[in-house]
Amino acid sequence: MPHKGYHPPNIILERYADVLVNFALGSGKGIKRGDVVYVQASEYAKRLYGEILRAVWKRGGHVIGRYLPDNESWFNFDSEFFKHADAHQIAHFPAKFSRGLIDEIDHSVYIDSETDKQSLRGVDPKKIMERGKAHKPALEWRDKKENLGQFTWTMALYGTPAMAKEAKLREKEYWHEIINACFLDKKDPVAEWKRVYRSLEGYRRRLSELPIERMRIRGPDADLTITLGEKRRWMGGSGRNIPSFELFTSPDWRGTEGWIRFNQPLYHYGNLIQGVELEFRKGRVYRFSARKGEKVLEAMLAVPNGDKVGEFSLTDNRFSRITKFMAETLYDENIGGPNGNTHIALGKAYHDCLKGNIKKMRRSDWQRLGFNDSSVHTDIISTAPRKVTAFLRGGTSVEIYSNGRYTF
Secondary structure, rough: OOOOOOOOOOOHHHHHHHHHHHHHHHOOHHHHHHHEEEEEEHHHHHHHHHHHHHHHHHHEEEEEEEEOOOOOOOOHHHHHHHOOOOOHOOOOHHHHHHHHHHHHOOEEEEEEOOOOOOOOOOOHHHHHHHHHHHHHHHHHHHHHHHHHOEEEEEEEEOOOHHHHOOOOOOOHHHHHHHHHHHHOOOOHHHHHHHHHHHHHHHHHHHHHHHHHHEEEEEEEEEEEEOOOOOOOOOOOOOOOOOOEEEEEEEHHHHOOOOEEOOOOOEEEEEEEOOOOOOEEEEEEEEEEEEOOOOOHHHHHHHHOOOEEEEEEEEEEOOOOOOOOOOOOOHHOOOOOOOEEEEEEEEEOOHHHHHHHOOOHHOHHHHHHOOOOOOEEEEEEOOOOOOOEEEEEEOOOOEEEEEOOOOOO
């Protein structure tokens, strides 16, 4: 039986699974007969986990499942390892298992349903970062397979009491945001997603066609210049993450200058970080501060290349159906509201933001073009008013974002 708390009606979960399996995977096309799908979820999301398995089987696919226990008062599964592990255990990477799993699967679905939003509080953040660095080869293998067009992934949220509490919402209110954001209130959510992505595609294509050299982000909490770099395109609307309303790119990290502050809390690495402010010089974080969780932020920045920008993103409030703070990056980086949101990610860049043939790229090519590489990728978000001006090759400029909307 599922845990006590609010759980949505079965029809909602059936629609949710339909969106994830038959739209989000396959870059908007869904899975094919014979595809292998790796499905990860924890106990609290058991009902959605079951519906996803059913949706995969109905489509003729195969499932490799990873069903995880929830954190409990008597045993915190997230933190217990770090309490007892020494250096060689933290550095352990099951290479053969990871390689075999990535070779086997065609898609993956991850359901986030945290029962403790700060499950790693008190754990030395350096240990958490070292663990991430040890598992970086698996991310590289997965990215390479994705770049070859042989793998797709998505992730989604299953609301828990802990999530709702952090967002200062009742559970039913929290779930209302999920249902509304994912079009699960519609009879055919997949059709709704396709409609939205067609609209987003127009802006994505126009952004990619603009000969942008650099962008200046200004507002009460920012005066930051970002260099776009050569061979860049904007991405969004691919099904990676449900919901997703953002358009983003991976800039040349070397051209980041200025300062930026973020008004949204960040829940990351099992900790809460608030009041982040960053100053960049020559592409790297030169100064930083946080009102809460500064040690975690410091450890993250100390990871190789964790102090460089890997992503810049804009969300237009005309598309987003997210209206409330959800205490989850997946939602908060897509929030609408009067000012939309702009965010950056520190760490790893997205290779699919390359305008060109990814299959021919070598590691030295990515470095030459300024695509950042790291074991971390941390989105930090602000909903404050911001204006984004693009400076184009040839000396002209155009405003591309203001008052929470694309303006070009």
